[in-house]
Amino acid sequence: MTAYWECLRGIVLREWLRFVLQRSRFLSALVRPLLWLLVFAAGFRAALGIAIIEPYDTYITYDTYIVPGLACMILLFNGMQGSLSMVYDREMGSMRVLLTSPLPRAFLLAAKLLATALISLLQVYAFLAIAWVYGVQPPAWGLLAALPALLLVALLLSALGLLLSNGIRQLENFAGVMNFVIFPLFFLSSALYPLWKMRESSEWLYWLCAVNPFTHAVELVRNALYLRLHLDALLICAGLSALLTLLAVASFNPQHAALRKVG
């Protein structure tokens, strides 16, 4: 048991050190959502003040609306960046060092997912703190209630990133992930616009957004921030996290990079 704990501690510590040493990574992770909040949302400030949307009890400005979506955006980018680091690790061989551990590979990968998720949470709370100062203030208890929701979403997106990294053979292919995974997941969700707004413009767009797992992730976090439980979103996120983790672990092959080099 101690071995497992030591291993988990080691992996989390490594991610933490990487996070601390790469300040620019932390800053860029914050700058992205802050640009959306302070610049993009400013232009639409009054756009949403016309309807009450669950879980809000009253009218809200657009900046209040997009904060949960932007929190999830941090998790999305970090999840995908986690997959990038996995490709890097495989190419540089440090993953193989990790896999020499006698502990089961499934545990090692799960620990890696958890470590990425925990680091992501720090960034999300840094963002929420800035948003709070800016004036987007969910109930104080909501910030605590959102913690498990954010952790689940972070795990879900890290698992997705890991699964994707298994399919990526080279570091350069990551650009494709941006175009074909991050952008569609983010824009075809309720992060920036409520689903009923999507429906006003087109029915098929609405359905694409409604089935997008990222929509459920955003709604889970949004509801938790305002002390509500969105049960459907919770079940979907939990189920998907379990499924993606299983698939990622099952399809993980550290030999990819090595084989390519030999070949």
Next chain:
Amino acid sequence: MRLTRLACAVAFGLACHSAFAATAYVSNEKDDSISVIDLDSLEVTATLDVGMRPRGLLLSSDNRLLYICASDSDRVQVMDLATRTIIKELPSGADPEQFALHPNDRWLYISNEDDALVTVVDAQSDEVLAQIEVGVEPEGMAVSPDGKWAVNTSETTNMLHWIDTRTQQLVDNTLVDQRPRHVEFEKDGKRLWASAEIGGTVTVLDVDSRQVLKVLNFAIKGVHPDKVQPVGVKLSDDGKYAFVALGPANHVAVVDARTFEILDYLLVGRRVWHMAFTPDQKRLLTTNGVSGDVSVIDVDSLKVTKSIKVGRYPWGVVVTP
């Protein structure tokens, strides 16, 4: 025996609950009804049918009677709040919109929008005591806390009309900005606040001299200035805040009533008309005409905590303890 005790306890509990829970009454202009909101649960508990196009609402000083301006019925209706039935109708003159009750709890000063008149009715004897000619389209109406002044606003003449209540005569007029819609006296009666809908301002006047002390302007980020149309004004009893409903700007302005500094703009529903405090003044309710709801403002934190769906085009609101 146990059952009886239990029943008594439950009945007592219910009685206490209803005794302590404040209740809001909201006039729904398009539904010809009054929505009753329980302010503990913040839910509409009843909808009462009243005369046509109910707008202004008032309570008797003992909170037992609700006076309703049924504008299109050309009547002021009197509802007994214990039975929630209309017990009588007062001759109000044509198209009553806003009104004010004299501290003697008898004289109702009613604006007759179509006739450029203020009608004074004795709410006990049902007699019309006087009809006073004022400017075109009279609307806002307030009586000073000492009962000396009744002030009316006329929307087209852009004036405040000062009526001496001892003689029921118009004694002075004050020009304010365009389309004055509402007037409110401070608790000590020293200053009067008047909103001007098209002018987009609120004028604060010294009551003794009837001179303008200050004209307040409002500007909300991201909202076109044309949409900033002040209507309802409410002043907290502690003299700390003035709240100004800004109509289609969908915001309520919070003003420091001592320094006249505008502290904040609170987002509420669409086309906010009028407001009422809860008896403890910890919450302020706003009627939002176009969105058909009532927003609840927490006065301590100056935050909008909830919006409650009511009927179509809510206009007036009063709260009983």
